[in-house]
Amino acid sequence: MAVSRRWRWLGVILAVLAIGVASMPLWLTLPVPPQALVIDQARFLEAGLAPQQVDLPHAQGSRHVQGRYRMDFELAQAPAQPLYLFIPMFSYRAVVELDGDVVLDTGADSLVPGVMLGASALLRLSGGGLAAGRHTLDIQLQAPGIARGYLSALYVGTAQQLAPYHRLRVLVFEHTRMMVLACQLLLLVATLMVWMYRPREFLYGWLFLLLGVSTASYAGLLADIVPDVFDWLPYAFTISMSSVFILHVIALEINGATPPFWLRACVAAVPGACLLAMASGMVPAGALMIGVVTPIMVVSPLITVAISAWGALVKKVQEAWLLLLPLCFFSLATLHDGAIVAGMLDGPVFLSLYYRQLLIMAIAAILMRRLGLSLTGLDGANAHLKETLAEREAELYRLYEEERGEAARRVRSEERHRLTEDLHDGLSGHLASIIALAERGHATGIERTAREALDDLRLVIHSLDIGDRELMAALSGLRERLEPRLRRLGVNLEWSMARLPEISGVTPAHALNTLRIVQEAVTNALRHGPASHIAVRGDTGPQGVALITVDNDGAPYADAGECGVGLQNMRRRAAFLGGTLRVEALAAGTRVTLTLPPRLSGDEADACPEGS
Incomplete structure (x- = not known):
């Protein structure tokens, strides 16, 4: 409470000082x-x-x-x-x-x-x-x-x-006049720039017009370059008369009221009619200045004071208070000037020249206050938007982390499912065969089936380490496992993957299905041949597709045109890879061709079809 009272007294003191300084031209006399x-x-x-x-x-x-x-x-x-x-x-x-x-x-x-x-x-x-x-x-x-x-x-x-x-x-009489003019021109340019960027703020346009028409009263400064400028002074003062009507419009706008059309029309109509009367010679310029222009410029500020007082006292508009005090001083100055013209006061100093600038600065301060409040509100809105954006980013990051974790869990689940099916379809089948052979006492068959089970297990394990664009490495690993086995069987293996293009999008499931297709083709060559020579080659086909061909010199595959279980599994795996499988019976042997796209795709759920 004490702090608030202290600030209130400080405001009163500053207001009294401002009134004293502003009223100096009314009572101050220069020393002699x-x-x-x-x-x-x-x-x-x-x-x-x-x-x-x-x-x-x-x-x-x-x-x-x-x-x-x-x-x-x-x-x-x-x-x-x-x-x-x-x-x-x-x-x-x-x-x-x-x-x-x-x-x-x-x-x-x-x-x-x-x-x-x-x-x-x-x-x-x-x-x-x-x-x-x-x-x-x-x-x-x-x-x-x-x-x-x-x-x-x-x-x-x-x-x-x-x-x-x-x-x-x-x-006081010369330099101050030039400083006032320079200040007015500076405000004129500044108001124009603000109005250009905020054309919907009509108050800036009215202030720009007020500054422009009131500058006409400085026409006498052109005497050095325009000798007959004195003859044009009545026209210049008549043009500056528009400023009093503009003040009415500005006061109403500040109070939040819409100026009537007739008032806005008076800004141009009344000075225009006087100028027309002067130019046509219907009324002498001096008579118009004394009988029309001067009374309007003396009385109109009093009307503006009444408008601002109505806004400040009745409508409780804070900005109207900022305009009321300069308007009161300006009205006193115009009354003083009117008394000089009427011969009621002695002295040549027209005080309205000073107080008009005070009034214009008050209007500019109100507009700058509005602009400042608007920018403050904009800064607040930007801060709120930034805070909201940060919250949304944090929420999106949290959702992203949850989705990434869910995706990782889904991938692990699919890999477990794939691995389970691969072990079930491959290893479990071999183990079942081993048990059946053991029960019948076939030792040779047990060894062969156990080796096949071990190879299949190694194939599954090796495929787990295969990443994107590493299909060539997976095939090289398959070659290393096939060569010793085929050598023991006396089968010659020819392997060439130099012309195989790089394939992207490779996952462990893709690698395992590709390896099983090639392994199945080699196994079929041994089982149905019997082949003595097997050639596995990689090549590039039309439109950059990859071709993996397995040729053998055994007997032509009798079921090449049919759909056995093994062939169905191979084609299903090829379809999962997004490619095709073709089996051809040659004159001396069989050819299996796997066609793969440059980028692999497939559904992990179908990664391991049943059967081998």
């Missing part, structure tokens, strides 16, 4: 040189009227008066240093004469830019110094017709006494 000679009285000479004594500062009684001020000052002795005349503020064009000689004509340098802020001047009174005695200063002011001419008190002194105060006014 204290040690210089002050000229604060003059004779005002107006055409057709008798001279009158006036106090300085003085504002002329009419907007179109070109009056002359005459002032006398006396020097007790010739000054040791050159003297300067400092005019803190005048409007709008000044021609200064000293003892009848023109020493300064500000011309367009002050006439056009000074329309909004007035001007300041520091001039040397003589090239070689002034003599002692009385001297006369004449200053003729030319007012543009928008506001009355104005002349402040004058100061005569040395450069050291006057120059710092003149530089301060140059900073």
Whole structure:
């Protein structure tokens, strides 16, 4: 509670400081040189009227008066240093004469830019110094017709006494104006870039339009390159009048209300009608400026204040509070400027130039706040998505591990099933034969059958170590087991696998079925031959298929065209491998050809068909 109260007081203090700083143009007066000679009285000479004594500062009684001020000052002795005349503020064009000689004509340098802020001047009174005695200063002011001419008190002194105060006014009246314009142009470009990437945010478009049309009020800065720019100033100010209608639209948008169509149409319709009236000559430009443009620009900000107050107090829109204070200052500034134009206040400084930038910065701050909140929400959504994605990845990884474990268990189960069937179909059959032969007392048959059982067991065990693309190694192992056996039987074995292509997708089941087909072909050659020569060759067939051929020189196989049990098993194994088996009876012997695809495939459940 104490911390919250402390922050609340800090916010109040900062708000008071902000109000004080923002209100400085309303009450702050610039310092004047204290040690210089002050000229604060003059004779005002107006055409057709008798001279009158006036106090300085003085504002002329009419907007179109070109009056002359005459002032006398006396020097007790010739000054040791050159003297300067400092005019803190005048409007709008000044021609200064000293003892009848023109020493300064500000011309367009002050006439056009000074329309909004007035001007300041520091001039040397003589090239070689002034003599002692009385001297006369004449200053003729030319007012543009928008506001009355104005002349402040004058100061005569040395450069050291006057120059710092003149530089301060140059900073306030000239450099500040350029800094404000630069800030506005920077905001203009930044708003345009944001609007280009977020075209659905209409507030950025309205702010860009506000910055663009309000820049027209700086047209006087073009006086150096466009000599007749003063004639175009009423048109420029009329264009900038669109800004007050845009402010209504922006205030409604910030409050969450939809601006009516007629209000949006006024942004272009009202200034357009005034421009058309000026261009056609139906209404004098000065009359339109005084009678239409100025009242609209003075009264409209008060309506915008009411809209923002409604949003802040009634609709409880927090952003409306951010806009309300700058709007109040801007409204006071426009009332101040309207009073100057109406002759109710003296002075040439139009404060709306300053407070308009404060208002634009407040609108930009609101939009940046919205953009920041949007990006913060986007960051939060991204963080949530990343967290959700991490959870999903962890879940997928867990499912993957479970599936991999299940696949490994399934493979082990299938291998056990295959091994069981292989042992059952091969070894168990041989053992049954051994038992039957033992019961009958056939010792020779027992030895032969036991050897066949051992070979079959070795074949099964050897196939377990075969991996992908290792079919050639499996066949080499079969050759090593067949050669001693055939040699003992006096059978010549010719073996050549050099031309056999590499086969992929090989599993232990594939290797075992291939070896059993070749072994069965050799066994049949011995059993049904009897063969004395067996040739096992590997070759490449059409489209890259692998061909394994087993030829023997025994008697032609009588059942080559039929489907015995052994041949059925061999063909079933070939089908499992994705290949085919062909048995041919030759003129002198039999040929068995196994055709395998470049990549093997098959169902492990059918890996070991019954029988051998």
